[in-house]
Amino acid sequence: MTISGARFLPGIELSRILYVEAVEPILREAFPGLRHAAARVGSGSEVLGFDTPRSADHEWGPRLDLFLTSADHARHAESIRRALAERLPKQVRGWPTHFQESDDPTDPVGRMRLTDGPVNHRVSVHDTDEWRAGQLGRLGLGILVTLGTADAEPSVRDWLSAPQQRLAEATGGDVFHDDLGALTALRRRLAWYPEQVWRYLLACQWQRIAHEEAFVGRCAEVGDELGSAVVAARLVRDLMRLCLLLERTYAPYSKWLGSAFSRLPVAESLAPALRGALAATDHPTREAHLCDAYETVAALHNASGLTPPLDPNRRPYHSRPFLVLRADRFARELARTITHPDLRSLPLVGSVDQWSDNTELLNQPGAVRATTLAVG
Secondary structure (H helix, E strand, O other): OOOOOOOOOOHHHHHHHHHHHHHHHHHHHOOOOOEEEEEOOOOHHHOOOOHHHHHHHOOOOEEEEEEOOOHHHHHHHHHHHHHHHHHHHOOOEEEOOOEEEOOOOOOOOOOEHHHHOOOEEEEEEEEEEHHHHHHHHHHHHOOEEEEEEEEOOHHHHHHHHHHHHHHHHOOOEEEEEEEHHHOOOOOOOOOOOOHHHHHHHHHHHHHHHHHHHHHHHHHHOOOOOHHHHHHHHHHHHHHHHHHHHHOOOOOOHHHHHHHHHOOOOOHHHHHHHHHHHHHHHOOHHHHHHHHHHHEEEEEEEHHHHOOOOOOOOOOOOOOOEEEEEOOOHHHHHHHHHOOOOOHHOOOOOOOOHHHOOOHHHHOHHHHHEEEEHHHH
């Protein structure tokens, strides 16, 4: 049976209701005194706050993440899963708690369906330490959190090996209960990059722009308007990610990049130039819009106070007739403010998702770590 008539609620609110009205009473009765955290974190559009009614077509609904200590997970996890399967209500606010999984191996997802039998629920029961390592790789291992007390400092390589999407998943969503303290402490620790890592990433992002800003004109000069437009689109993406960095906001993956950018204070003034650069059908128009965007982001950089103010105005690219910002000026000035010895020794390559957007790579923490070490 399918769903009809259920009013859409943001997934985070639906998760909260599931915990407060259904899961917590079952835990209290069946596992009295069990210390745990309850949250909705990790993957899912609702964790980033971007879910819509369309999201309900797969792996969206009454979902929850429970976190236990390693000892309690080994002792109780399976019993908790069984108890919830037997005792959860069939619906929460009209949304089924049962997920029917597809028999099609090419479409291995669960979709909400009503059931008369046990509930195939989406309440995940995690070993907190295992989840931390699986979500964040070496960064998760580097942050040793026991009952809310952090007692290790991750290395800069640990931070550079963590994709921003994974950091957004770990710090997004909401925590509904945490008498362990570990999840809350982890999220507090991961709220944003350490200052020196942040400065390094900003320098690397400016350097990415510097590498390609003149190519928009050069492609057009040889009659390659399509190539010019493709480079412009790459620069628009890099400017959006730079703004997210400047505003201390982790950049999500491509599906939600524009949505995340639209929430920034600078978006209203910057978006017309970015849209103009993407819509332009000739180089002069494309270049003018990009230069407007460069100047807006350069002013945002100057307002940050991270370096002495730099001239934010467009200028020729050496002796060639192309107008650019010369973004390398911003990269160099930021690099001069980096005092951490490990970061000072690195080229301006950046974190893993500044040099790769390959999903298969970014979902393998071990491979990401190895390639990050190799790149630097």
